[in-house]
Amino acid sequence: MTSDQSRMRREHPPVAPKAAPRSPKIVIADALPDSAADLLSREGWEVDARAGRPRDELLRDLRDAEGLIVRSSTQVDANLLAAAPHLKVIARAGTGVDNVDLNAASERGILVLNAPGANSVSVAEHTCALMLTLGRSITRADAAMKNGQWTKQALLGTELQGKTLGLVGLGRIGQEVASRARAFGMQIIAHDPYISEQVAKDFDAELVTLDELCERSDFVSLHVPTTDATHQMFDADQLARCKSGLRLINTARGDLIDESALTNAIESGQIGGAGLDVFEREPPIDSRLTALPEVVATPHIAGSTKEAQELVSTEVAASVRDYLGLGIVRNAVNLPSIAPEDLKRLQPFVDLAQKLGAFVAQLATGRTRTVGIRYYGDLATGNNEPIVAAVLTGLFRTMLSSTVTLINARTVAEARDVEVVESRSSRPRNFTSLLSVKLHTSESELWVEGAIFEHGGARIILLDGVEIEADLEGSHIVIRNLDEPGVIGTVGSILGKAQVNIARFALGRGSAGAIAVINVDEPTNTDDRKLDEGLLESLRAVPAIRAADLVRI
Structure with a gap:
């Protein structure tokens, strides 16, 4: 890929087409108490609960399903997964997942859940x-x-x-x-x-x-x-x-x-x-x-009691609801095991990590070689694997058209020979916890640090060694320029002429120049968007501006 092609790709990160919202469809393929279907139906979701249906019928019913709940009877193999292009989660009502092809599910980025303690x-x-x-x-x-x-x-x-x-x-x-x-x-x-x-x-x-x-x-x-x-x-x-x-x-x-x-x-x-x-x-x-x-x-009945089946069914249904509806992961089989107290501690930083990964990916040119992740302060202790997965998810979702999730992000990195290097420092550096992401490519090196502020918002606090405080939400124009008078006014004039409203303007100054991260209002309808290559070229034409790039979070 040429430098120009690489620039074009990062200036136009893929944006999912806007589709009419629809309720998730959940297929329950094995016999479960009615409480599972009732719980999901109360969310307004479509639930197809029929045990013992022929295999060809099941494959047909899975074509538009986002969730699948099974016990031990249904074999969830690669063939079944191929028939379910929209599947996001598989829930096993029980503990063992011998009937689920975990490798095939992970490669597709499909989360596999179980109910390990219910029975x-x-x-x-x-x-x-x-x-x-x-x-x-x-x-x-x-x-x-x-x-x-x-x-x-x-x-x-x-x-x-x-x-x-x-x-x-x-x-x-x-x-x-x-x-x-x-x-x-x-x-x-x-x-x-x-x-x-x-x-x-x-x-x-x-x-x-x-x-x-x-x-x-x-x-x-x-x-x-x-x-x-x-x-x-x-x-x-x-x-x-x-x-x-x-x-x-x-x-x-x-x-x-x-x-x-x-x-x-x-x-x-x-x-x-x-x-x-x-x-x-x-x-x-x-x-x-x-x-x-x-x-x-006895014929595999140890977990077969009325109480256990009721508890298992409601637990897996709630896990499916929480994942598809809220993005909350519980009892994942193909994600790194993590204690509940660690999960609660890390949840805000998982969101921060994914946004930092997406941010640096859209500024980078060339082939990604190494992703460095450094944890500071309280974040330097404990199991941080979900943060690694989140950084890689944000990174590769921006770069690739294929589905990348927390489940398969590591696999995607390994398949592309991208090395992940982790390091830790107990030194807090003005924040109780801090996350640093450094991206090395064949053409560039980018370094961004972020933190969670008191109100819960994720923010950048440093970009390529320059201290700057910017929100990690929405659309941003990132400008690198000579630190001289008139640049901010010129940028404001160009954006105003293009009818682009500035929501926030963050500026940082370093020995090599200045960096601006401009959060701008942008319509959700892609047809009405004014941030395009022409606008960026107008900014790049300013003599004092070295680079102008678009980042969408």
Whole structure:
């Protein structure tokens, strides 16, 4: 791209065509309580809630949908996403997202949400039910009674009190199980590399290695997602390390266990029994494991209670409403995980970051090579990944015609070999928190800093080393000029002659000259806009003006 072409592109940033406002359409593809559809309908949105529709019908119904809510039945793959060009959010009514192609969704910039804590109590109670059933052989006793047998002597059980429970995963569900296990008088140990000693202590749990957990536990319960590290974590070797007679419970994901190895371990007596609610294939195709008398099997119902389904459905519907209606993100699966307190702290700076990215992108020429992001003051601590995503979103939305969102901004940067460099400084520099963005291209270097003021507004406070205070809203003419008399008057005269009204005029002075950021009124109707190449050329024709550029935020 030539310098002239690059200049033309930045002087005419893409503007979305004005369209008649319409209510978002939400498709609910699986069975959910009516409360989900009711909540969205109250917003005045179109809700298409039909479970079990044929696949071709679903693809057709998704053509104009912005939101999709599913449970575990609907497979949200690349083929489905290709049929939904307007889709912005997918909500999984539950925890696991095995049925959603996260990579394909992220590449499209589609947010994927779930409801990770809504069914925690139900799953924890089911875990305890399986543990009690295994300890007292309840299903075998029931089967004997139904067959007219009184086999009291053969059904000697074991108490939970005094036994050691090993929890693999001490997240929401693991913590709920731990609370209930304490009431049974059990000793609790846990393996979770992502949980602090303090959190474990809060639940009277001792953190140990996986091998130690298996060697010491009488019962082991799994509460982790499937990852490369956890896939078939209980294989033949791990089962062989377990305490003889251990009872294994899985209400998490089926492929955490090598089912063939578990079958052999139970048949040999190494494992005393298993309570399974999830399987490698559902429904399971090999009945050898579930047919064992030492196995209590349920058909993936741990989270299936009236209370959990009601809570899950309203939670995901509210998350969809908040994202599409307000831009608020909760329980995102394909965005960096961030604590609620961090999200609240960062929210104003995410908006600032996106605007700063858009601002420098429209002033830049040449190919983007590096984006430098520096955090000052209070902003220098904690997880700032949403800010990185926001800077890149503002940057690439201006440069590219393809959809760029907080979800896929990192991917877009990597695909274009754009390096992101972060740095931090606890020095506040006149503001409690400050954000700096530096853009390096093949032809230029731009540097802008911004802050959030008391009233909540995002403002530029420095541009290319020159102190200047300018709002980050609306349309701006950015002028670089020699610091000499008459320039401001000339600029005002040119804009007045073009019938362009100046809303705010910010001026900064440095050793290399002056910079003006002029916020001007501009009609929302693109046909009525007076800010064009001709006006900019009139400004550039002034001898003292080195550059005049248009920036729209």
